[in-house]
Every structure is written in structure tokens, then in C-alpha cells.
Amino acid sequence: MALRRLVFKLLLVAAILPSVTHAEIAIVLNSKDDDMSLIDTTTYKVIKRVPLGKEPHHLIPTPDDRYVVVGNAAGNDLVMLDPSSGDIVKRLPRIADPYHLGFSPDQKWFVITANRLDRVDIYRYDNGNFTLAGKVPLPKTTSHMAFSRDSKIAYVTAQDSNQVAAIELATQKIIWKTSTGKEPAGVWLTPDGQHLLVGMTGEDYIEIFSPMSGKSIKRLKTGKGAHQFLPQGDGRHAFLTNRVENTISIIDMQKLDVVESFRVPGGPDCMELRKDGTELWVTSRWINRVSVVDLSTKKITQSIHVGRSPHGLYFPTHAARQ
Amino acid sequence: MQTLLQLFEPVQSWLFENLVLPLLFHTGYMSYAEDAFSATGDFVLALAEIGFIYLLLRPLETWAPAEKWEHRRGVRTDVIYTFLYKTGALPFIFFLLLTAPLGHLDYTLRELGYTPPNLEELVPWLGQYPLAALLAYIVIIDFAEYWRHRLQHRFDWWWALHAVHHSQRTMSFWTDDRNHILDGLFKSLWLAFIAQLIGASGSQFVGIVFVFTLVESLSHANLRFGFGTVGNRLLVGPTFHRIHHGIGVGHEGGQRGCNFATLFPIWDIIFGTANFTRVTPPTGIRDQLDGVDYGEGFIDQQWKGLVRMWRALTPTKSAAK
Ligand SMILES: [Zn+2]
Ligand SMILES: [Zn+2]
Numbered sequence: 001m002a003l004r005r006l007v008f009k010l011l012l013v014a015a016i017l018p019s020v021t022h023a024e025i026a027i028v029l030n031s032k033d034d035d036m037s038l039i040d041t042t043t044y045k046v047i048k049r050v051p052l053g054k055e056p057h058h059l060i061p062t063p064d065d066r067y068v069v070v071g072n073a074a075g076n077d078l079v080m081l082d083p084s085s086g087d088i089v090k091r092l093p094r095i096a097d098p099y100h101l102g103f104s105p106d107q108k109w110f111v112i113t114a115n116r117l118d119r120v121d122i123y124r125y126d127n128g129n130f131t132l133a134g135k136v137p138l139p140k141t142t143s144h145m146a147f148s149r150d151s152k153i154a155y156v157t158a159q160d161s162n163q164v165a166a167i168e169l170a171t172q173k174i175i176w177k178t179s180t181g182k183e184p185a186g187v188w189l190t191p192d193g194q195h196l197l198v199g200m201t202g203e204d205y206i207e208i209f210s211p212m213s214g215k216s217i218k219r220l221k222t223g224k225g226a227h228q229f230l231p232q233g234d235g236r237h238a239f240l241t242n243r244v245e246n247t248i249s250i251i252d253m254q255k256l257d258v259v260e261s262f263r264v265p266g267g268p269d270c271m272e273l274r275k276d277g278t279e280l281w282v283t284s285r286w287i288n289r290v291s292v293v294d295l296s297t298k299k300i301t302q303s304i305h306v307g308r309s310p311h312g313l314y315f316p317t318h319a320a321r322q
Numbered sequence: 323m324q325t326l327l328q329l330f331e332p333v334q335s336w337l338f339e340n341l342v343l344p345l346l347f348h349t350g351y352m353s354y355a356e357d358a359f360s361a362t363g364d365f366v367l368a369l370a371e372i373g374f375i376y377l378l379l380r381p382l383e384t385w386a387p388a389e390k391w392e393h394r395r396g397v398r399t400d401v402i403y404t405f406l407y408k409t410g411a412l413p414f415i416f417f418l419l420l421t422a423p424l425g426h427l428d429y430t431l432r433e434l435g436y437t438p439p440n441l442e443e444l445v446p447w448l449g450q451y452p453l454a455a456l457l458a459y460i461v462i463i464d465f466a467e468y469w470r471h472r473l474q475h476r477f478d479w480w481w482a483l484h485a486v487h488h489s490q491r492t493m494s495f496w497t498d499d500r501n502h503i504l505d506g507l508f509k510s511l512w513l514a515f516i517a518q519l520i521g522a523s524g525s526q527f528v529g530i531v532f533v534f535t536l537v538e539s540l541s542h543a544n545l546r547f548g549f550g551t552v553g554n555r556l557l558v559g560p561t562f563h564r565i566h567h568g569i570g571v572g573h574e575g576g577q578r579g580c581n582f583a584t585l586f587p588i589w590d591i592i593f594g595t596a597n598f599t600r601v602t603p604p605t606g607i608r609d610q611l612d613g614v615d616y617g618e619g620f621i622d623q624q625w626k627g628l629v630r631m632w633r634a635l636t637p638t639k640s641a642a643k
Contacts, residue, residue, distance in 0.1 A: 243355075
């Protein structure tokens with residue numbers, strides 16, 4: 001009897017163990033605390049906090065998903081993390097002001113917007129190696145970026161000079177530059193490649209441009225402090241955070257219209273979406289929390305206390321970026 | 323420290339979201355949202371710290387004063403200084419004045435390939451121990467502050483400004499911020515320069531400022547006890563710093579004073595400026611005894627400080643004789 005119970009217990013443990021070790025973590029960058037919070041995505045509990053470097057703002061997985069790259073804007077370095085454990089694998093020093101980071105779809109280019117230095121640094125990327133190809137000055141306060149499908153062009157916003165520019169990656173030349181509303185930030189190219197959506201953080205709308213000519217097509221009212229995009233994965237809709245209004249808008253990228261909006265507290269900024277589309281995780285920067293939204297009810301189901309001014313957010317099993 | 327900061331988070335969030343952020347949005351300064359968020363936190367923390375220091379030191383000053391005063395009228399101006407400096411009103415003006423030139427300098431340096439080094443980069447293991455890193459930054463900044471203070475006494479024109487701090491004859495825990503505005507600007511520049519060299523981040527600065535504020539308030543308090551023979555050599559306390567303010571010792575002699583350290587007396591010991599004698603001299607500047615007026619109110623003191631500096635920089639007829 002005792003033996004059978006023991007065997008049963010052992011089996012039980014064996015059954016549980018893999019799921020424990022494979023528990024997924026979410027990585028949250030606490031920009032004002034110079035560290036990251038690692039959160040268990042099944043229990044919503046913070047497992048630990050790990051020092052990273054000065055002012056980590058954004059993070060992005062490498063094209064082969066081997067690493068997650070974190071940019072320490074004031075630390076002037078990149079940190080490569082193991083996406084499954086959050087462990088620091090290596091550091092790349094002497095990278096000036098890596099504020100926002102992006103890989104081109106063909107995985108050949110790595111782009112940094114150096115927010116304080118008012119320029120865009122373009123690196124060639126080859127299997128974990130970064131080589132600087134060129135620096136493109138773009139006054140003032142370069143902020144977010146998007147890429148054309150063919151990986152030829154990067155679209156970059158310049159927050160304090162109210163501009164958006166298209167840069168040819170191979171030549172590092174500016175193809176077009178156009179004026180926008182106040183403080184353009186997040187930028188997203190619709191899947192059909194026909195429209196460039198730009199969040200106006202100093203206004204209450206997104207402005208839509210032609211990616212070819214840079215011509216303004218229309219303004220779409222969303223909410224005060226329109227900021228950052230994340231596609232819903234269905235190739236049709238995208239989320240947009242409105243940082244002053246404290247809402248998230250769902251945008252139909254075909255009809256170029258707002259489908260609906262829901263409230264998220266504390267200046268919502270970066271987002272991450274579960275692969276099955278059930279939950280949206282959002283960094284609520286002014287309340288030092290990650291808000292988890294149940295997308296079937298649009299209600300906040302979890303409010304996870306992390307470090308100060310949490311910004312970038314990532315977990316491996318996320319919805320497709322389309 | 324983290325948990326202590328968390329206590330004030332809701333207040334910071336509320337103030338920021340309801341007052342500061344709408345203001346930034348409507349004036350078109352959303353780019354400063356992050357800085358303003360930090361500043362709001364610093365403001366809340368400063369108010370809490372002032373309250374904490376008051377509750378701790380005010381009863382102590384009544385209970386064990388180094389000097390007995392008939393009234394505390396002379397303390398009032400220092401309260402104004404404290405609120406102007408600690409809550410960030412003056413630092414905000416310095417920020418506005420320095421952001422453009424320092425930003426430009428930072429840009430030029432980085433263009434030339436110079437990226438500000440971090441202490442954690444030079445000593446990698448520090449990166450894993452935030453408290454040790456914080457302590458390292460504090461030690462380095464304290465060392466730099468020791469030398470800035472030496473220079474404040476060394477140059478006549480700088481002493482002309484620093485005299486505002488020394489002219490307090492009823493020195494209390496409010497006195498640590500009693501400084502000429504121009505002197506405060508120099509201090510900000512000096513610290514920005516140090517930060518550029520060792521790369522302390524914003525969050526570390528909060529911790530650094532917190533520690534300096536606490537120790538400096540305590541070291542200026544009107545208290546007759548220090549930290550004992552050993553303690554007085556480890557951390558600057560009320561008796562140690564009172565000697566620095568003492569007439570006859572604090573700003574005279576070959577080194578133009580003694581006990582210059584802000585946090586750690588070790589600098590005074592190393593550089594031969596320490597004075598551990600057990601005296602409580604009256605505080606002030608010697609020529610105040612001869613009737614020289616350093617000003618009563620805030621404006622008066624600021625103006626007289628500028629005049630003194632001007633005189634120190636331009637040889638007057640009487641000096642030429
Ligand atoms: Zn002095
Ligand atoms: Zn003093």
C-alpha cells in the first residue's frame with residue numbers, strides 16, 4: 001500500500017516537473033529601476049528581479065528566437081537574454097543610446113533609434129553579429145520604427161520635430177520626410193503595405209500616410225496620447241495605446257477605422273499578446289504595473305506590481321506580428 | 323529602500339496622472355513625461371523626507387541642543403532654502419538652464435565615439451549588487467564633494483558665495499540647503515560632470531540624494547552629541563560639522579578651514595584637514611562679530627552674495643592701495 005502510494009507520488013512528481021520547468025516567463029523592463037521583472041505567465045507572480053543596466057526601455061527577439069535583445073539607453077549597451085529563463089547570456093558594450101530596436105523582416109538589418117542623439121543607427125545583422133553600416137541624423141528625438149515588407153525601407157518617427165521619415169536601409173539615405181501632428185511615436189505598416197499608421201502622442205489621433213510618398217491620407221481619432229501599436233495577429237486589426245486617455249483602441253487596418261476602445265489604467269505603453277489571442281499584457285507606466293486584459297470581456301484581470309516606469313514587455317509564445 | 327519608495331508610489335502616480343501629465347499634454351511637452359514622472363516622485367519623496375527629518379530632529383534639538391537660543395527666528399530663512407532646494411524648484415531651474423548645453427556636450431562626445439563609462443562596466447560584479455554599486459557611487463561623489471568644498475573655501479570669489487552657508491549663527495537641521503543659488507548651479511554642473519564620468523543613472527541618483535540629504539540634515543542639527551570617538555571618524559555627525567561652521571576654526575587657518583567632508587570624515591583624515599577636538603564654538607563668520615552684514619532674508623542674502631563675489635573678482639581701490 002505504502003509502496004504503491006510512493007510510486008504514485010513519484011509519477012505525479014514526474015508529470016508535474018516538466019510543466020514546472022517549462023513555465024513560461026514574461027520579461028518586463030523597469031526603465032527607472034534599471035532592472036527587469038520576470039513574471040510567471042501562468043501564475044502572474046513575479047519570480048524575481050534582475051539588474052540589467054541603465055535605463056532599459058525596449059526589447060526584441062533575434063530573428064532566430066535564440067535571444068531577446070534589450071537596449072540600455074543610458075548604459076550604451078545591448079544585453080542578450082535567454083528568452084526561456086531570462087538569464088543574461090552576454091553583453092554588447094559601446095552601442096550609443098539604444099532606445100528602440102528593430103530587425104528587418106529579412107533579418108539582415110538591425111536598426112536603433114538613438115533617442116537622445118537624434119539619429120538612426122543602421123547595423124548589418126548576421127547570425128548574432130552586429131556591424132554598423134551607417135548613422136542617419138534625423139532631428140529631433142528619433143522614437144519608433146517600422147519596416148517595409150521587402151526589408152528595403154525603415155520608417156522612423158522623430159518625436160520632437162514632428163516628422164516621420166523613410167530611410168533606405170542599403171544606402172542609409174532618407175527617401176522622404178514629412179511633417180505630422182504633435183509628437184509622433186509608434187509607427188505601423190498595414191499588412192497590405194498601403195498605409196503607414198503613426199500614433200500622435202501630443203494629440204488624440206493617429207495619422208495615416210502613404211508609405212510610398214509620405215503623403216498624409218487621413219487622421220483617425222483614437223484617444224489622447226496615441227502612442228504604440230501591436231497587431232492582433234489576424235492580419236486585420238491592431239491595438240493602439242493612448243497614454244494620456246488611458247485607453248487602448250482596436251483599429252481595423254483595412255477600413256482604417258476604430259472598432260472599439262477599452263480602458264487600461266496608468267498610461268498604457270508597450271503590449272504583448274498571447275498566441276491564442278485571449279489576453280493582452282500592457283505596461284502601465286505611471287502606476288508601475290503590468291495590466292493584464294481579458295480580451296473577451298475587455299476587463300483587467302490582473303494588475304502585477306513590477307518596478308518603476310515599466311516599459312518594454314515580452315513573452316515567447318505571443319501572437320504573430322501581423 | 324525599494325519598499326520605502328513603494329509607500330509613496332500611489333501619491334506620485336496620482337499627482338502625475340491628475341496634474342502633471344495633463345499639463346504636459348496641453349502644453350505640448352509630452353517628451354518630458356518620463357523626466358516629469360521622476361521629478362514628481364522626487365518631489366513626493368522630498369516632502370516625506372523633510373517631514374521625517376523634522377519629526378526626528380526637531381525634538382532632539384530641543385532636548386540636547388549644542389547652543390541654547392532665545393528664539394528660533396534666525397532659522398526661518400533656512401526653511402525657505404530647504405523647500406526651494408529639496409522640493410525641486412531650484413533644481414528644476416538648473417535643469418532648464420543646463421539641459422541644452424549639457425545635452426549638446428553629451429551629443430558631441432558620443433559623436434566623437436566617447437560613450438560615458440559606467441562604474442558597473444569598469445567593475446562588472448557591481449552590476450549584480452545594486453546596493454554595493456550605490457555605495458560605490460556615494461563614495462566617489464562624496465570624494466568629489468570634499469574637493470568642491472575645499473575649493474569653495476580656497477577661492478575668494480567662491481567663498482563669497484559659500485559664505486551664505488556659513489553666515490548662519492543659529493545653525494540647525496534646516497541649514498544644509500542654505501546656499502547661494504549660483505553656488506547651487508555650480509554644484510549641479512559639478513555633479514553632472516561627475517555623473518558623466520561614472521555614469522550614475524537617474525534611479526541611482528534618487529538613492530544618492532536621499533542618503534546625502536539625511537546625513538547633511540543631521541550634521542547641521544543643533545545637537546551637542548556626535549557618534550562617539552569611532553563613529554565620528556566613520557560618518558560626519560553634528561559635532562564634526564559644527565566645528566566646520568565654528569568661528570575661528572571652520573574657515574580660517576592654512577587650509578582655510580577644517581572638516582570639509584559631507585559624508586565620510588576619511589577624506590579630512592587623509593588630506594590632513596580633520597579636527598576631532600571636543601569643542602562647540604559659536605557658528606558664523608568671524609567678521610560678523612565686527613558687524614559685517616551677510617543679509618537677513620533670502621533675497622538680501624542672495625544679493626549680498628553676488629556683490630561680495632563681484633568685489634572678489636574686481637580689485638577695488640581700497641584693495642589696490
Ligand atoms: Zn564650508
Ligand atoms: Zn555646512
